Amino acid sequence: MNALIVLAAILFLLMTLIGGKKGARSFWALFFNFGVLIITVIIMNDPAIDSIILTLIACTVISCINLFYINEVNSKTKTAFLSTIITTVILLLFIVIVTKNAMIQGFGEEEMEELSIFSVYIGVDFVKIGASVIIMSTIGAITDAAIAISSPMREIYYHNPSISRKELFTSGLSIGKDILGTSTNTLFFAFFGGYLALLIWFKDLSYSVGDIVNSKIFSAEMITILCAGIGVTLVIPITSGITAYFLVKTKNKSETVK
Template sequence: MIRDYGFAVFIALLSTLIFIFSPKWGDDFRPGQTLKQEFVEAKVVEVIANHIQPDARVPSIMTGKQVFTAEILEGNEAGKRVKVDNPLSRQHNVYVHQGDTFIMMIRDTPSGTVYWAYNHKRSTAIYWMCAAFMVLLLSFGKKEGLNSVVSLYFTAALIIGVLIPSIFAGWNPVLVTIVLMGIKIVVNFILVSGYNRKSICAMGGTLLGVVAAGIMAQAFGEMAHLSGIYLDKGEDVIYLAEQPIPIRWLLFVAIMVSALGAVMDVAISIASAYNELQITDPKLSPKQLMIASMNIGRDIMGTMTNTLILAFAGSSLTTIMMVWGFDMPAAQFMNMPVIAVSIVHALAGSVGIVLTIPLTAWLAHYVIKPDPQTVLEHQAS
């Protein structure tokens, strides 16, 4: 039992240690908070006034102003009841009823303490959804499902606990990302497929594919005069760092992280296909195996490139709606930074998927060798 789950347990413990020690390391270069504020749970005791009406354009949203009393449920002021003025707009719409629990922001200002309805309490729904996902994954996947959960946990630890603090620390984001993604790739395939020639081949194909995608994004991004500053919140993070952030290279980082999952899927599919074909018919030459694997890869390529492009299209849906609504000419919308960044991301990730197929098949030719025992069994039959 311990032998079967030993590596997964080790990776889970390592991920936990990263989450524990990363905040202490990050404190050295994380910007200090200029505002004294805290976020706590609070409960609506009584709604004093409701000066609200349905929004003219979005009738399901109530706008106007509420006044209510709330009891603070945690923190230094737990048990205290305060009066809250709650303006409601389309963007900030924390419309509450008596008995609702919400997130309150408590901020100390020169003119006194401000109590504000910051947001609905959404964490409960998110935690229940995560729990449902875990139950389904473990129920149907069993050991492989558990390994998938550990792999996701490790990915979060690397990105949140190492990659992001490293960028704020001013480290070279390209080198850090390649090293971290390489570690992630190795750990993921050992957890999911075990340590064997097939996994080694998929590891190499994945790393080459995501690096190619990152280079493509960076090269064509710079040709289009784009940089990480045009990413969502790209300009805002500049002001968070106490030292200059190498914002120029964040396009490379973003595309490597976003394309990794799809590229891993393609790489293991090609490596598995090569391996299974070799086992099924050991008489096939390496060239024949490569051609057959790439033919399988062509079928995968069509769906996976669509998957990646549709994922970016979904994340940019409202922007696309704005382009359509304003009837923008191509010369206008194709040159908008937000559109250009999305297109570069989608195409660079798709290029990574396309290149992963021949790269993995080529690696399989050198890495995946026929098992002599399998060959003898086939000849005997």
């Protein structure tokens, strides 16, 4: 516990010194998001609650915290928020279909030994739970990509207010191309870092490559990574288009009023 407190204090100090007030808000946002996840898990235990709808609500709240609380309410956070919600809805419909057909819901063979003393008949739809887990795992990457595109696009527009909507949209796509590779690689290595012990266990159990690929745990994590990559890719043109539309539309309205 002492190590956790020391590390948290160091993180808070560094974020405050380097990021100022915004850095401090980013630190507290971690706890707010954690609280949202805990509340979501508790409510999700109620069979009467639809996990998909609950996930959308939780993702909306998380997006509000990450965008409006940290970066305040402005044009870049509004467009990033709208882009995040649109991308999440599109991705969620896709994830539900993939989860159901890939049969990755529930627990894998490697997990059942520890869970054998418990009953898994808890009255919830594991397909929806699996879809909720994947979308919760991707919301952070989608929000990060959205704000990483809308923020520089706003700066480009303010420094060059005569830029056309098409040129601004193209600039947003160029920015998105630069962050696309790093974002997907971050998701990929986050999996291998978190599940390195599992991969070593697979080796000790003499799993073949086919056994590993067809393992429910491995397949579920890889599908999560791929879905997150799809979400990050989709949010790039969506954010670029929405940001370019609203910025140029605002300029045209100002010129009309004059």
